[in-house]
Amino acid sequence: MLQLRFFASLRDQLNCDGESLDWNDNFSIASDVRKVLVARGTPWDTLSKSTVLIAINQEMGNDETTINDGDEIAFFPPVTGG
Amino acid sequence: MLQLRFFASLRDQLNCDGESLDWNDNFSIASDVRKVLVARGTPWDTLSKSTVLIAINQEMGNDETTINDGDEIAFFPPVTGG
Amino acid sequence: MNISISIQSDDFSHNEEYQKLCNDSPRIGAIVTFCGLVREFDDSNGKGLFLEHFAGMTEKTLENICKQAAERWPIISMRIVHRIGAMELGEQIVFVGVNSAHRKAAFHACEFIMDFLKTDAPFWKKALTKDSDYWVEAKASDTEAANTWKK
Amino acid sequence: MNISISIQSDDFSHNEEYQKLCNDSPRIGAIVTFCGLVREFDDSNGKGLFLEHFAGMTEKTLENICKQAAERWPIISMRIVHRIGAMELGEQIVFVGVNSAHRKAAFHACEFIMDFLKTDAPFWKKALTKDSDYWVEAKASDTEAANTWKK
Numbered sequence: 509m510l511q512l513r514f515f516a517s518l519r520d521q522l523n524c525d526g527e528s529l530d531w532n533d534n535f536s537i538a539s540d541v542r543k544v545l546v547a548r549g550t551p552w553d554t555l556s557k558s559t560v561l562i563a564i565n566q567e568m569g570n571d572e573t574t575i576n577d578g579d580e581i582a583f584f585p586p587v588t589g590g
Numbered sequence: 591m592l593q594l595r596f597f598a599s600l601r602d603q604l605n606c607d608g609e610s611l612d613w614n615d616n617f618s619i620a621s622d623v624r625k626v627l628v629a630r631g632t633p634w635d636t637l638s639k640s641t642v643l644i645a646i647n648q649e650m651g652n653d654e655t656t657i658n659d660g661d662e663i664a665f666f667p668p669v670t671g672g
Numbered sequence: 673m674n675i676s677i678s679i680q681s682d683d684f685s686h687n688e689e690y691q692k693l694c695n696d697s698p699r700i701g702a703i704v705t706f707c708g709l710v711r712e713f714d715d716s717n718g719k720g721l722f723l724e725h726f727a728g729m730t731e732k733t734l735e736n737i738c739k740q741a742a743e744r745w746p747i748i749s750m751r752i753v754h755r756i757g758a759m760e761l762g763e764q765i766v767f768v769g770v771n772s773a774h775r776k777a778a779f780h781a782c783e784f785i786m787d788f789l790k791t792d793a794p795f796w797k798k799a800l801t802k803d804s805d806y807w808v809e810a811k812a813s814d815t816e817a818a819n820t821w822k823k
Numbered sequence: 824m825n826i827s828i829s830i831q832s833d834d835f836s837h838n839e840e841y842q843k844l845c846n847d848s849p850r851i852g853a854i855v856t857f858c859g860l861v862r863e864f865d866d867s868n869g870k871g872l873f874l875e876h877f878a879g880m881t882e883k884t885l886e887n888i889c890k891q892a893a894e895r896w897p898i899i900s901m902r903i904v905h906r907i908g909a910m911e912l913g914e915q916i917v918f919v920g921v922n923s924a925h926r927k928a929a930f931h932a933c934e935f936i937m938d939f940l941k942t943d944a945p946f947w948k949k950a951l952t953k954d955s956d957y958w959v960e961a962k963a964s965d966t967e968a969a970n971t972w973k974k
Contacts, residue, residue, distance in 0.1 A: 516724055516796035517807040559810075566729035568792065582726060582794075586810030589723065589754065589795020590708055590766050590786060590926075598875055598947035599958040641961075648880035650943065664877060664945075668961030671874065671905065671946020672775075672859055672917050672937060686845075687838040694837075694860065698912060701862035704855065704933075709845065711852035711924055761849060773862055775937060776968065782855075783930045817927065 509577065510541065515584035521554050531577040538562050539571035541581055559586055591659065592623065597666035600642065603633050613659040620644050621653035623663055641668055674749040675738045677731055681757040683764055689751050693771045697748050702775040704782040708766040710759050717801045720760040721808075726794035730754070737788040741770070745777035750785065754795065784821055791818040825900040826889045828882055832908040834915055840902050844922045848899050853926040855933040859917040861910050868952045871911040872959075877945035881905070888939040892921070896928035901936065905946065935972055942969040 513526040535541060546556045554560075562569050563582040575581065595608040617623060628638045636642075644651050645664040657663065674696065678684070686707055693703045710721050738750045753767040768785050772778040797808040825847065829835070837858060844854045861872050889901045904918040919936050923929040948959040 513726075515726055515794065516798075520807075563726070563729055563794070566726070566732055568733070582729070584726070584794060585796065585807070587791065587794050588797045588808045588810050589725070589793050590790045595877075597877055597945065598949075602958075645877070645880055645945070648877070648883055650884075664880070666877070666945060667947065667958070669942065669945050670948045670959045670961050671876070671944050672941045686841050690837050690841070690856075690858075694858075694913075694915075698863045700860055703858045703860070705841075706926065706930070707841075707845075707854045708926065709851055709854070712849045762845075764845075775857065775859065779857070779930070779934045779937075786926060786930075 510535075510575070511580040512541070512545075513580065513582040515582065517585050518554065518560065518583055521551050523551075535575055537571065538564060538569055538573045538575055538581060541575065542571065542583075555583060560584070561586065592617075592657070593662040594623070594627075595662065595664040597664065599667050600636065600665055603636050605633075617657055619653065620646060620651055620655045620657055620663060623657065624653065624665075637665060642666070643668065673742045673747055675735060675742075676749070676751045677734045677738070678753045679725060679727070679730055679756060680753065681755060683755070684753045684767060686764065686767060689753060689767050689769050693749055693751060693769045696771070699773050700748055700771045701773045702778040703769065703771045704775075704778040705767065705769040706782050706786050707764055710761050710763050710765060712761060713799065714801050717803065718761065719800045719802060720758060720763070721765070722758050722798040722800060722805070723754075723756045723765070724796045724798065725754075725756050729794050733793045734789065737785055737792065740788075741781040741784050744784070745772065745781045746774070747772050747777060747781050750781065752785065752789070754789075754793075756795070758800070787814070787817045787821060790814040824893045824898055826886060826893075827900070827902045828885045828889070829904045830876060830878070830881055830907060831904065832906060834906070835904045835918060837915065837918060840904060840918050840920050844900055844902060844920045847922070850924050851899055851922045852924045853929040854920065854922045855926075855929040856918065856920040857933050857937050858915055861912050861914050861916060863912060864950065865952050868954065869912065870951045870953060871909060871914070872916070873909050873949040873951060873956070874905075874907045874916070875947045875949070876905075876907050880945050884944045885940065888936055888943065891939070892932040892935050895935070896923065896932045897925070898923050898928060898932050901932065903936065903940070905940075905944075907946070909951070938965070938968045938972060941965040
């Protein structure tokens with residue numbers, strides 16, 4: 509099982525702040541999850557944007573970051589704090 | 591007449607915080623005054639040090655700065671505030 | 673080397689933060705503080721901001737940024753306070769304070785922390801205006817500022 | 824653009840200075856402050872400092888430095904407080920605070936003002952120790968710091 513989380517404008521677009529996703533033995537890197545979500549079509553295809561950031565277990569990662577069953581994977585837009 | 595002023599370690603070495611110096615028609619630039627003072631010998635020759643700074647009428651100048659009768663000329667060591 | 677990080681919805685006392693940076697070692701010669709305020713925007717149409725964050729990741733990220741600063745400069749203490757939730761115009765959003773024996777270390781570490789806070793810490797600003805609310809776009813200049821430290 | 828410069832023997836309130844920088848315009852998005860303290864020196868043999876200055880020239884020089892900063896960056900206000908006379912370990916010596924709409928302007932102007940204050944403003948520090956008093960030597964690193972802005 510993966511725990512997915514969505515923040516800020518991305519959460520608003522998806523109208524969803526997170527979900528549990530069953531682990532799939534084809535999952536290897538973060539982009540595998542991104543592709544599964546994008547394949548759902550609108551509004552999920554917004555996740556295909558290159559500006560979308562990915563954090564794995566609360567550490568910044570990217571499409572190539574290795575993922576494992578049990579990970580928390582967060583997707584969010586560029587940050588704007590400070 | 592010129593008003594001379596000395597500050598900090600320089601004042602301590604000269605044991606003098608200032609003096610009036612008669613205007614001399616040979617005076618043209620700040621180094622002319624410096625030379626007159628250095629010619630007095632010890633301890634005044636300390637003014638020959640290249641690190642000594644010169645302010646004319648409370649603005650930073652240097653040996654080449656033009657001087658006029660009535661000017662205030664200050665000599666001091668490198669500054670160390672802040 | 674001390675790191676203090678606080679994420680809170682309440683306003684903070686700039687003075688209390690400063691006093692803590694003042695008093696924690698007789699070796700302190702320089703204290704640099706940064707404070708960000710909600711400023712006027714949208715031709716005075718702006719009412720305030722709403723700050724969202726990713727609890728847990730925020731604290732980890734900020735601590736990591738502070739540790740990187742401490743590897744680069746001889747810092748004694750670093751303090752970060754970042755507010756979340758709703759804020760009105762003129763209110764304090766963020767405080768970063770650094771102390772050191774030397775001024776250059778304090779200046780550069782404070783600027784470094786702010787630059788990476790801006791690009792790496794998971795905060796998002798929503799602008800609240802008289803007409804509508806909208807998410808603030810990230811600025812390329814912030815990414816460039818952080819990149820200058822990587823050279 | 825406002826400039827406030829105060830040369831005084833009394834200690835100052837960092838908080839009052841900060842509050843003034845906070846409140847003088849709704850356009851303020853960033854406030855950077857620097858504060859210099861008397862730190863331990865001479866292997867804890869140091870007791871304090873005595874600060875001498877060239878009254879009149881000091882104020883002129885600092886005002887000139889602030890004006891140069893304002894030509895380089897979009898500053899709203901700059902405040903400088905510099906103490907003179909005797910100070911003990913841990914006491915505040917100098918405050919420089921700058922506000923602006925933008926953080927980079929505030930950071931850079933504050934650092935610029937401190938760098939030129941260090942090399943151009945006619946202040947001299949005498950170190951007071953348990954054994955003796957002596958004039959502090961100027962540091963080459965301060966001259967280099969000011970020179971980096973001239974490039």
